[in-house]
Amino acid sequence: MxxxxxxxxxxxxxxxxxxxxxxxxxxxxxxxxxxxxxxxxxxxxxxxxxxxxxxxxxxxxxxxxxxxxxxxxxxxxxxxxxxxxxxxxxxxxxxxxxxxxxxxxxxxxxxVNSAALGEYWLGAAKGSKSAVCLTIGTGIGGAILLDGTIWHGKSFAGGEVGYLPVNGHNWQDLASTTALCQDYENRTGRADMTGKIVMQAYRNGDEAANQAVNQFVGNFCCGLLPVLYLFNPEKVIIGGGIMQQQDILIPKIQHKLRQQLQNKFFLPDELVAASFGNESGRIGAVYHFLKMQELGTQQKREVATSNH
Missing domain, CATH: 3.30.420.40 (ATPase, nucleotide binding domain)
Structure with a gap:
């Protein structure tokens, strides 16, 4: 195919x-x-x-x-x-x-549902009973995966965590890549920043970048807390282009969560970057396509059988 x-x-x-x-x-x-x-x-x-x-x-x-x-x-x-x-x-x-x-x-x-399905099919969520997949980009997207099936909710809006209220704002307005870049621009007066540029500045020891990244991580964890308390997932998988910097961000997020959670008992078994980066969505879309085709074929067979 x-x-x-x-x-x-x-x-x-x-x-x-x-x-x-x-x-x-x-x-x-x-x-x-x-x-x-x-x-x-x-x-x-x-x-x-x-x-x-x-x-x-x-x-x-x-x-x-x-x-x-x-x-x-x-x-x-x-x-x-x-x-x-x-x-x-x-x-x-x-x-x-x-x-x-x-x-x-x-x-x-x-x-994000597609990314979660891609990770379940071939990546970091494979074999898990429960997982939350988050994607950080222009906003924050979320997906809830239970036994390999997406929890869509009554109007297909399950997992729309970017709108969670955090300190009087939408979570994604404080903890998206867009928010990180805007924070760095405000601190430096520079313009047209990208997540890659900000993270490179962080690696180079830029103090404004250090402050912006720490603020970003703190805001991200503030929004992640209610997700962990509500769903108690085995795994949390984080995707988006910014997670190319996972060597910096994953340890920072893990450390901040341990500080903020009521007890380490509430931590997921794993908190990792998406296995396929930005490709997770495309891979998961293929998995979804195959499953929907399979479902359609099965329904046709059931109809054909019932007509005999």
């Missing part, structure tokens, strides 16, 4: 072709997400359709698997809620549009 997997975030859209075993075939593409915050619009659906068309010229695709920011209805394959990070995204009909235009199956799942 050749499955096109597309991961849509607030900053970029990443894609590659995957086998049914979750192996990338090495035709990776990346483009900036076209979003106009002033106008409250985006061109994401158009970008995705262009991508599918481009890959279709080189491959006989068996389907399209999409991992996307926002609250996703995985049955309808559309965006049913999106916050301020991607304006005008609510109502985007990926499944309907792609299946109509290209006549191939398409399945869509939330990006």
């Amino acid at each position: 050749k499955i096109l997997s597309i991961d849509i975030g607030g900053m970029g859209i990443k894609s590659d072709i995957y086998s049914q075993n979750g192996q990338a075939l090495g035709d990776f593409k990346e483009m900036p997400t076209v979003v106009d915050h002033a106008a409250g619009t985006n061109n994401i659906l158009e970008q995705v359709l262009v991508l599918v068309e481009a890959y279709s010229q080189s491959y006989e695709l068996d389907g399209v698997a999409i991992s996307s920011a926002g609250v996703i209805d995985p049955v309808a394959g559309k965006v049913i809620y999106s916050g301020y990070t991607i304006p005008g995204y609510i109502g985007t009909e990926f499944k309907q549009q792609i299946e109509a235009q290209f006549n191939i199956p398409c399945f869509v799942e939330n990006d």
Whole structure:
């Protein structure tokens, strides 16, 4: 099988072709997400359709698997809620549009849910009974994994932890990569910072970077505490581009949690970085695609059996 997997975030859209075993075939593409915050619009659906068309010229695709920011209805394959990070995204009909235009199956799942599924299938959450997966980027996303199944909640919004109130703010406004960069810019007067630049400054001994990183870790742990108390997961897996700096951030987070938790009894068995980094979402989208196809085949068999 050749499955096109597309991961849509607030900053970029990443894609590659995957086998049914979750192996990338090495035709990776990346483009900036076209979003106009002033106008409250985006061109994401158009970008995705262009991508599918481009890959279709080189491959006989068996389907399209999409991992996307926002609250996703995985049955309808559309965006049913999106916050301020991607304006005008609510109502985007990926499944309907792609299946109509290209006549191939398409399945869509939330990006952090996809990352959790990817980690459960082939990565750090493999074999776990319970795990919480968090992704740090323009915001903070969360996914709850119970016995290999995503807890979606009644309106598919389970795990939307970025909106947790922390010190009068949304958690993601204090502890996302965006927040880290903004803090460093405020301390230094510099502009156009990225997480990579801030973390390199930290490694170079920059005091402003040291303060910003410590503030970021403290804010992150403040929001993580209620998650740990509520779900008591075996594993906490943290993804996002900033976790390329896991050698710095994971020990800091572990240390801060031990200071803040009521007792080490509440600690997860493991707190680790995502095994596949930013690829987790694409791998998990493939897993979701395969599971949804399997479910559809099973339902067809049951219908056929009941008709005999």
